[in-house]
Amino acid sequence: MRGPQSTRPPSEEGGPFVWYANCLLFVLDRHQASRKYDVLYGERDDMERAESGAIKEEEVSAGGIWTSRRSFFTLAGWALFLSTMGAYLWKLLSTTGFFFPRVLYEPSKKFLVGYPTDFPDHTVITLKARRVFVVREGNTFQAISMICQHLGCAVHWSEEKGIFECPCHGSKYYKDGVNFAGPAPRPLFHFQMNVSDDGKLIVDTSQVVELETKLLI
Amino acid sequence: MIPDLKKITDRITQNEIWRSIFRHGYEDTARNRVLQIISNIWLHIHPSTVKKDSVRLSYTFCLGGLTFFIFLFETLTGILLMFYYTPDVNRAYADMLDLSNNAVPFGKLLRNTHRWAGHAMVITVCFHMLRVFLTGSYKVPRQFNWVVGVVLLVLTLLLSFTGYLLPWDQLGYWAITVGTNMAGATPILGYQGPFADLFGFTIDNDIRFGLLGGTSIQAPALLRAYVWHCIALPSLAGALMMLHFWRIRKDGFSGRL
Amino acid sequence: MSAEVGTVEARPTKQATPEKIHTWPHLVAKEFLCALLFIVFIFFYSYYVDAPLRELANPGEPENPAKAPWYFLGLQEELVYFDPWYAGVVLPSLIILGLMFIPYIDINPRGSGYYTFRERKFAVTIFSFGFLLWYVLILIGVYCRGPFWAWFWPWEQWTLAFPTPPPLWSFPAPLGVLVLLAYFGAGMVLPAYRWRDFYNRLGRVRYSITMMLLLLMVGTILKIGLRLGFNIKYVLMTPWFNI
Numbered sequence: 001m002r003g004p005q006s007t008r009p010p011s012e013e014g015g016p017f018v019w020y021a022n023c024l025l026f027v028l029d030r031h032q033a034s035r036k037y038d039v040l041y042g043e044r045d046d047m048e049r050a051e052s053g054a055i056k057e058e059e060v061s062a063g064g065i066w067t068s069r070r071s072f073f074t075l076a077g078w079a080l081f082l083s084t085m086g087a088y089l090w091k092l093l094s095t096t097g098f099f100f101p102r103v104l105y106e107p108s109k110k111f112l113v114g115y116p117t118d119f120p121d122h123t124v125i126t127l128k129a130r131r132v133f134v135v136r137e138g139n140t141f142q143a144i145s146m147i148c149q150h151l152g153c154a155v156h157w158s159e160e161k162g163i164f165e166c167p168c169h170g171s172k173y174y175k176d177g178v179n180f181a182g183p184a185p186r187p188l189f190h191f192q193m194n195v196s197d198d199g200k201l202i203v204d205t206s207q208v209v210e211l212e213t214k215l216l217i
Numbered sequence: 218m219i220p221d222l223k224k225i226t227d228r229i230t231q232n233e234i235w236r237s238i239f240r241h242g243y244e245d246t247a248r249n250r251v252l253q254i255i256s257n258i259w260l261h262i263h264p265s266t267v268k269k270d271s272v273r274l275s276y277t278f279c280l281g282g283l284t285f286f287i288f289l290f291e292t293l294t295g296i297l298l299m300f301y302y303t304p305d306v307n308r309a310y311a312d313m314l315d316l317s318n319n320a321v322p323f324g325k326l327l328r329n330t331h332r333w334a335g336h337a338m339v340i341t342v343c344f345h346m347l348r349v350f351l352t353g354s355y356k357v358p359r360q361f362n363w364v365v366g367v368v369l370l371v372l373t374l375l376l377s378f379t380g381y382l383l384p385w386d387q388l389g390y391w392a393i394t395v396g397t398n399m400a401g402a403t404p405i406l407g408y409q410g411p412f413a414d415l416f417g418f419t420i421d422n423d424i425r426f427g428l429l430g431g432t433s434i435q436a437p438a439l440l441r442a443y444v445w446h447c448i449a450l451p452s453l454a455g456a457l458m459m460l461h462f463w464r465i466r467k468d469g470f471s472g473r474l
Numbered sequence: 475m476s477a478e479v480g481t482v483e484a485r486p487t488k489q490a491t492p493e494k495i496h497t498w499p500h501l502v503a504k505e506f507l508c509a510l511l512f513i514v515f516i517f518f519y520s521y522y523v524d525a526p527l528r529e530l531a532n533p534g535e536p537e538n539p540a541k542a543p544w545y546f547l548g549l550q551e552e553l554v555y556f557d558p559w560y561a562g563v564v565l566p567s568l569i570i571l572g573l574m575f576i577p578y579i580d581i582n583p584r585g586s587g588y589y590t591f592r593e594r595k596f597a598v599t600i601f602s603f604g605f606l607l608w609y610v611l612i613l614i615g616v617y618c619r620g621p622f623w624a625w626f627w628p629w630e631q632w633t634l635a636f637p638t639p640p641p642l643w644s645f646p647a648p649l650g651v652l653v654l655l656a657y658f659g660a661g662m663v664l665p666a667y668r669w670r671d672f673y674n675r676l677g678r679v680r681y682s683i684t685m686m687l688l689l690l691m692v693g694t695i696l697k698i699g700l701r702l703g704f705n706i707k708y709v710l711m712t713p714w715f716n717i
Contacts, residue, residue, distance in 0.1 A: 095418075099427040106431055128534025146534070149409075151558055152398035153391060153536045156622075161638060167538035168395055169553050170623035172638065181639045182623075185557050185716065253498040263501060268492040272501045276588075279508040286509045290516075310530045317527055329520035337516065339545045350576070350601050353594065356586040360577030367573045374545060381543055390531035391540040395550070399562025404715070410559045411715035434533070472587045473492070 109206040116141065116201060116217050124157045124175065132191065132203055133157060133164075135175070140214040143203040144177045145189035155188070164188065177211060187211060262462055264469075271472030276352065280345035284373075285458065287338040292451065294331040302383070304443035306436050309385035335377050342373045354471035362464040365457055372454040379446035382439060393434060393442070401425035538621045547615025548608045552694070554623065555701045557716055565694065572687045576601075579680045604691060642707035650710035654717075657696075661689040 092098045111130060119125055119136040126133055131146040131154060144164075146154045153168035164173040171182035178187045192207030193215040201215070229235060241252040254265040270276065301321045302312045316324035346366065349355055355363035382393040401407040401423060405416055408423040418424075420432050430437030495501075528537065542550045552561040585594040620626035624636050645653065662685050666673040673681050697717075700706040708716040 095422040095427070099430070100422065101430055101437065104421075104431055106433065106435060126534075128532075131534060150398075151395045151553065151562070152401070153394060153540055154534055156536075156538070158634075163638065165622045167536050167622055168391070168540040169550070170639075180641045183554055183557065247496070250496040250498045254502075260498065260502065263497045265497055266494040267497050267501055269495045270492065270587075272495075272504065274504060279504060282505045283508050283512060286505075286512060290513075306531075313527055317524070325524070326517070326520060329523070329525045330516050332525035333520055333523070334516050336544075337512075346573075347605055351589055351598065352587060353585040353590075354587060355577040356580070356583070363577045364574045367570060370573075371570060377543060377545065384527055385531050387528040387531055387537050388526060390533070391536050392542045392546075394536075395540065395542055396546070399549075399553075399558050402558035403563045404559050407559070407563070410563070 110202060110204045112196060112200045113143075113203055114200060116195075116199075124159075126157055128154075130203070132205070134201070134203075137214075139217045141193055141201060141217065142214055143191040143193050143205075145191065145205070147189070148184060149179065149186045149188060150182070150184045262466065264466065267470060268472050271470035276472065278344070278348060280341050280348055284338060284341045284345055285462075287334050287341060288454070288458070290334050291331060291338065294327055294334070295447065295451075297327055298331055299447060304383070304440050306385060306439055309383065309439060313384045313386070335380060338373055339377055342370050346370060349471075352471060359464070359468050359471065362461060362468065365461045365464070369454060369457050369461060372450060372457065376446060376450050376454065379442045379450065382434075382442040383446065385439060390434060393438070397425050397428055397434070397438075400428055539619055539623050541615065541619070544612055544616055548611035551611040551615045551619075555698050556694075559715065560717060568687070568690060575683055575687070579676070579684050581676070581680065600688065607691075607695070640705055642701075642705050644706065644708040644711050644716070647711055650708070650717075654710055657693065658689055661685060661692075 090097070113127060113130070113132075113134055116136075116139075119134055119141070121136055121138060124133050124135050126146070128146075133144045133146060135142040135144060148155045148166040148168065148171055150166060150169055150171045153166050155164040155166045155171070155173065158165050162175055164175075164177070166172070166182065166184070169183050171179060171184035173179050173184065173188055176187075177190060179185070189208050190211055190213060192204040192209050192213075194202040194204065195215070195217070196202050230239075240256050241249050243249065251265045254260045254263055298316070301316060301324065303309060313328070315321050316328045319325050321327075349363065349366065378392075378396060382389040398409070401420075402410045403424055404410045405412045406418060406424040407413060408418050408420045408425065410418075413419075413423065420426065426432060428438075428441070429435075430441050541547060549561060549566060552565060555561070556565070580594075580597050582594050582597065584590075585597075591598050617628045618625055620630075620632040621634055626632055644650075662682065665685060666681065676684065697709060700709065710717045
């Protein structure tokens with residue numbers, strides 16, 4: 001091995017000038033190119049001493065630091081540590097964990113949409129703020145979700161074609177909410193409708209009902 | 218009287234204070250070239266000498282370095298933008314208008330450069346990957362660094378994506394709607410995904426809910442996107458970049474032997 | 475991913491010791507210059523082109539068409555042909571995992587550290603094809619998709635008066651199972667017999683992973699073809715998921 005052979009760090013040997021000169025020597029020495037960095041910082045020396053057995057055996061415990069004669073306690077300690085960490089991680093990430101708020105401040109899922117007479121016969125009325133369509137056929141009413149079953153865009157009622165269309169990926173639904181083209185995997189949700197005491201229509205978006213369900217007035 | 222330039226520079230540089238900060242001379246000698254690298258904490262990311270073939274511009278196109286530089290650039294412009302942006306559904310869009318109308322000094326330039334540099338970073342990171350593939354630089358012993366690189370690619374996309382919602386405009390709102398609904402379609406873990414009902418996942422306890430902090434995109438979602446975009450993801454990406462660079466340093470640059 | 479894994483013999487090197495240069499100034503100067511050029515470019519670009527800002531978010535009225543950021547338009551394009559759980563979650567995860575596997579399944583020792591096609595034809599072909607596919611899908615998404623995600627050529631005027639597409643149909647379940655089994659079974663087994671050498675060099679595990687990823691990539695394209703050519707919605711329908 002060329003270059004300085006010293007057990008002490010290079011910096012302690014002859015002051016900064018010699019240290020600088022050593023740096024230069026290494027750099028100009030192309031055959032030592034890969035070694036110079038390690039030697040400079042003593043890493044290579046340590047590794048070589050460890051490999052050549054210069055470090056006495058007592059310093060390295062018989063079974064390594066992971067397992068030893070007291071391996072039961074070693075393993076038990078690791079198990080305790082890992083299971084504690086796992087429990088905290090579970091608490092952090094699980095569905096009752098940190099990222100899942102316990103209280104939601106969101107609009108009510110149950111709301112009034114107006115008197116039955118507000119909806120002309122044979123029409124689909126879009127209630128953008130509530131994200132529902134109210135469909136009237138004679139004296140029957142249906143509340144159909146605006147949320148596309150594909151990826152949650154708001155579908156659009158195309159009056160002239162008589163279908164619902166999704167602008168995001170082109171899913172198409174018939175007027176009864178059944179999907180027929182595009183990537184949508186299932187029909188639009190239909191929500192529970194009721195009539196309030198003063199005769200107004202109520203839509204409850206927490207209650208999804210069968211497609212055939214209609215509110216008869 | 219003509220001042221002696223040499224004397225003045227000597228006065229400035231030949232004293233204890235200057236020498237305590239700058240440890241080597243500036244003359245272009247082989248020794249100083251080396252010291253320039255190894256006595257500088259920032260430049261020390263490089264080895265003091267490199268294989269000539271590894272750093273040819275026609276080999277690397279400087280794509281990795283450029284990606285890192287854009288990351289730093291985004292950090293800087295991002296911090297400046299944070300001074301004038303509020304992650305609140307009633308304020309966010311108005312703040313955007315203020316930036317775009319230069320109600321904030323240099324606001325438009327800041328916003329534009331931040332946005333376009335973000336796009337540029339996606340491009341450079343993709344082409345960096347292509348470069349590394351075509352030169353076979355992921356081969357022994359650099360396999361794991363490629364894996365780290367793939368994670369960094371994903372983080373770059375996520376950084377871009379979380380930033381998309383922050384203006385609270387139609388573009389971002391619907392892009393995030395689509396993106397998070399994809400998470401909602403994850404098998405088992407998402408409420409619309411296959412087998413979700415068998416494991417009891419519904420709209421208010423699935424992975425999408427955890428991302429949005431609610432059942433739809435509202436104030437909590439904006440705040441979450443903001444924190445992920447400004448703090449969590451950059452920190453993560455920064456940590457992985459250190460790993461990425463450190464491994465390059467240890468394995469050496471690729472290139473012909 | 476390497477068909478031309480040969481005996482492990484080092485490529486004759488040009489010189490025994492690589493020619494080295496000082497990092498300062500040679501490499502640092504290049505990096506500095508690249509950074510400067512980037513700054514100049516981004517400032518000029520940002521001066522002339524404004525970052526997009528649409529109107530205030532409106533949960534009741536999506537953009538038409540609603541496009542994801544361009545780098546996700548490849549995925550959004552896939553979403554037209556597959557259910558979200560596949561196109562949005564499983565496919566991207568497989569792409570990411572597949573990318574991570576590359577260094578471990580490509581055991582060809584040649585072609586490390588220089589551009590070459592001749593020495594690693596299979597690897598370069600497949601990867602470039604995948605890379606290109608991703609960008610072709612992005613270009614389609616950016617330039618060829620109009621209102622309601624209908625197809626418009628870049629030079630066409632966007633209108634709302636386009637014909638409603640015909641209803642889609644799916645394979646019955648037994649046929650779907652048969653088709654998928656035939657595709658993946660034949661795809662896994664036949665190449666192993668046809669290119670015995672390839673199989674032997676890679677070994678069972680690497681060969682399976684490589685072929686699986688390749689078959690998934692090709693299968694994705696085939697499914698797009700089935701949808702566009704024959705209006706097929708699903709190849710396989712089960713009560714729990716559809717492909």
